[in-house]
Amino acid sequence: MSGTTELSGGTTEPSGGCAELSGGTAGPAALRPLIDEVLAGLAAGAARRGGPIAPGAPEQIATVVREALAGARGPSALGELAHLLAYGAADPADPGCAAHLHCPPLAVAVAADLAVSALNPSQDSWDQAPAATALESELLAELAASVGFHPDRAAGVLTTGGTESNLMGLMLARDQRLGPDVELNGLPAGVRPRILASEAAHFSVQRAAALLGLGERAVRTVRVDRQLRMDPDALADAFAEADREGATPLAVVATAGTTDTGAIDPLPAIADLAARHGTWLHVDAAYGGGALFSERLAPLLDGIDRADSVSLDWHKLGWQPAAAGVFLAREARTYASLARRAVYLNPADDEEAGYPSLLGQSLRTTRRPDAFKLAVTLRVLGREGLGALVDRCHRSALRAAELIRTTTELELHCDPVLTTVVFRYLPPDPADSDRINAQLRRDLLRTGRAVIGRTEIPGHGPGRIRLKLTLLNPRTTETDLTALLHTVIDAGAEIHG
Secondary structure, rough: OEEEEEEEOOOOOEEOOOOOOOOOOHHHHHHHHHHHHHHHHHHHHHHHHOOOOOOOOHHHHHHHHHHHHHHHOOOHHHHHHHHHHHHHHHOOOOOOEEOOOOOOOOOOHHHHHHHHHHHHHOOHHHHHOOOHHHHOOOHHHHHHHHHOOOOOOOOEEOOOOOOHHHHHHHHHHHHHHHHHHHHHHHHOOOOEEEEEEEEOOOOHHHHHHHHOOOOOHEEEEEEEEEOOEOHHHHHHHHHHHHHHHOOEEEEEEEOOOOOOOEOOOOOHHHHHHHHOOEEEEEEEEEHHHHHHOOOOOOHOOOHHHHEEEEEOOOOOOOOOOOOOOEEEEOOOOHHHHHOOOOOOOHHHHHHHHOOOOOOOHOHHHHOOOOOOHHHHHHHHHHHHHHHHHHHHHHHHHHHHHHHHOOOOOOOEEEOOOOOOOEEEEOOOOOOHHHHHHHHHHHHHHHOOOOEEEEEEEEOOOOOOOEEEEEEOOOOOOOOHHHHHHHHHHHHHHHHHH
16 A cells, blocks of 8 residues: 555645544544554554563663664554554553552543544633533532532632642642742742641642742651651641741642552641641642542541642543543632733633633643543443442452451551552561562563552661552452462562572
């Protein structure tokens, strides 16, 4: 088959419909054969991989990619490179892939996302996305109500994830206390800004402080307990220390679902302290927000309704393809510093005539309607259906913890709260614990047997390295868990012989 077709004027385009557009009335017909090629490539790549990750060291995988790119030319490149992508993927739909907050997306959500990609709307002006603009506003009101905010007073936006959402929460906190021009004019005389977050808070808190001109040293960490939950007494001490030093606490960041253990800070006690000191409360529920779907687990988030702002990520415990982050502010008036007027996007007379704009809701301009896939999922499965998936993953975590607890070669760090299980392999010589646990994880990756996580518990000295299962696959069975843990044990035994 020829790779090009002659056009009038002597120019050429790829043959086989590859240069057709995805929109308009002809778009679906142009997409159908191409989607078939992609699906065939994905299936062949997954079969070739045969497990959670392709075996091989990083340079070996890079060589496979270079060779595939060099050989893929013309219309067949689509299927060939889809094959490559699937072969070289860490597949969260495989029970042996359980390292990160990296979910296997629901097929219905992926199909919905295809519709968005085909139409390519942008949310920065109504005339680029009429229905999607209204849909995002409706969905955000629904999500605001789910965390206990009044939907008529709240504001929010779809984000790329917790990092962007945490930046927005701290930006609004800064602007409420110091004014929106502080980044241009410097801090007011005598103001020493401070952000209080737990030792287990996400690293994006420090990054946000730097981006906001406050400096990473403005973030003061608060002591946590063994389960990595913020200690309210330590938070009270941090407020007292700020008062003694003449510092200005701009925000408290509470975490509802830490990355390492899934720990949820005591939100009511933290909200009490933040209110007492007149400090903005941001709750990072990027992981734990999924518990809102579960009647059994939702009480873990009691107190989230008292936050000034909240981060949620539905590409974790929501089974959406990334990105599906959500930022919510309890009071729309606190959003004022983000308002922007661009005459080519949201002229005032258009808004006065009833044409709404979401431009002032986001840090981004061009922005795809990521709300669509979540809206579809909620209508197809309902909150109850998503809650059932959350409960399945939680039960898997509890069962994995019990299996670890009753296995002499393994040691459980703490009981799971959500869907994360932290543990370690116990070698014959305890002094080898850190080395062997670190190496066995890499050996599992290199041989393609499993993808498990690694973390380090707070403290000093040896014995801090831990392994981590982040169980976001609702199809994982007890047999799968048992096999995965035996794979870990075998890999550890291979190292110490």
